[in-house]
Amino acid sequence: MYIFLIGIIIMAYSMVTAKRMMSLIASFRIQSVFLFLATLFMAMKEKSPELYIVAGLLLLLKVILIPNFLSNIVKKLKMNEGIGMFLNPLVSLLIAVFLTYLSYMFTTRIIAFKAEAQVISFAVSLSVTMIGLFIMIFRMKALSQVIGFLVMENGLFLAASALAGGMPFFVEIAIFMDVFVSVIIFGMFIYKINKLFTHIDVSKLNTLRR
């Protein structure tokens, strides 16, 4: 189990340091693969058919469909140059590590878990969520904000399965559908922004000041 968690957090770090859009998407895909493996592992351990379905959906949506959709956007808009950073990779990485430390402290000090496995997986999921938020805030391209959102959602999924052994089945399905629809809608807006502004640099969207 720990090997998957390590994979997930390392992929989060690699997204923080990624300089190009394609590598950002690739890291997200690998992170989702680890998440899928972790879920599959749990499904085999608990022999629950519902978890198998959840793992299958995870594979279909987050490993295949969503990354493909996003890289399609990158190819169509021809914007693989860079993702536009407010902070350089090294500083970003330091902050990401610090966020992980904070999440760990938060988990051990404030939430009193009994099992060690729970502590670690919750700390990992919280820090992945925080790193997703970091990517959303400190990267300038609209597309990288979408990926930040997806990373946050990955962290959330992990938290749900680490804490409570997953949400109730139909809730899980509803959330998947919801995330999928949101990504499609995000994509439509990225096309719109690109058409109107001829770029998707969010830091330059400032028609509306005060």
Added chain:
Amino acid sequence: MNIFCILIVPVVLAVLPAVIKRPKTLGVLNAVGYLLVLLGFSWFILKATLPVSFFKLFYIDSLSAFFIFTISIVTFATALFSIDYIERDVTSLLISRNRARAYYTLFNLFSLSMFLVPMATNLAMVWVAIEMTTLTSAFLVGFYNTKASVEAAWKYIIICSVGIIFALFGTIIFYYAASNVGVKSLNWLDMVSAGKGMDKNLIKIAFLFILVGYGTKAGLAPMHTWLPDAHSQAISPISALLSGVLLKIAIYAILRFAVITNKCVGVEFSSKLFVMFGLVSLGISAGFIIIQKHMKRLLAYHSIEHMGIISLGLGFGGVIGAYGALFHVLNHAVTKSLMFFGAANIIKKYKKDNMNMIKGVISSMPFTGVMFILGMFSLIGMPPFSIFFSELLILMAGFGKGLYLASGLYLFFIVIIFGAVLYHFSNVLFGCKPIDMAVEKECTSVKITFVFLFILMTALGIAMPGFLNRILMSSIAILQGV
């Protein structure tokens, strides 16, 4: 069973634009549909004994009934107002007929998702429905496809999505806390009954996540940054929906969690947070209202103020505070829609949004102008309009609890906003109209909308209908966990 009509009507109306091509026919059918919803639901709350539940998926108690009632009032008014507004947009070639049809589909999907929120039993389903409201309304915010509106829509969808992720995090922790005491369910009733035994620290953290997450959607400062942009750039009838009911729906979700939290850690914790967020919202909105130049942005900041007031009322608590807060939800929805419709008419007539360049509304559009003045007085809290009474109730609750500093600040900010709004809008309303401008004659459907909302906002200030009072009182009982 007629509760399902509420859900069926928007679904049918959402499909209708595929068949019917004329925007005007669509608009009329839309208005008729929502009139049926409003009448049907009023009849339902008069007759049925609450709570009722269906298939374990839907559960309607007084609190949800109250919010559904508010939604159905504002959606009806908006549907009625849209007929003429969209028709004029089409004839002035601002939007194509296909866009007008898309508008009606989106409008109905949006209101469907709003109706779903108070009906859902399951707290995760509440979350899904709230995310649906964001997704459907984002298109309505970016409806005109201008740079400003698409930018506003992007900001809206991104910030609210982040907020909603935090809310889901909070929901998961609540679920975990409940499953620790043996309740493996996200059903609100189950969670409330398990509330006493849950881990206190866990619940406190979870509630913070919920308050920040849904608070983003509710426009509580300092998470309000998307709100002025989205509300000012959205197509005007939708601004009324966003401001009138969407913000309140997020408050509804917070309330559901607050009940569980109060049961577990006592009232003190959530009240302090509500008071804090309320005061910050009041302060920030007061500052921005003073320096505001744009009419719809001013109204948007004014919504932040009112969300702050509702939050304060919930924080002051007790029967009086909660009563004031819930009553304020309805009053603000009614009055703010009236103001947004007025602003929509004025902006359409003058073709600009900057208040320094609009003069003499009273003489150029007498009907809208008069309604706008009355709405303004209601909005800033003059008697005999209903907002005055809900604000007074909240103030009474504050003083009654001995929270003199918070109540004093509340009064102070309200007075500042009172002056600022009066100053800004009287500049717009009075003065000489531009010489070459003809006097506007509003069409009947627009007039009916204004009169309908005006009657509501005045009547509620003069007398409280018995059924509404009953629903409010039993909602408060639910909030206090009786």
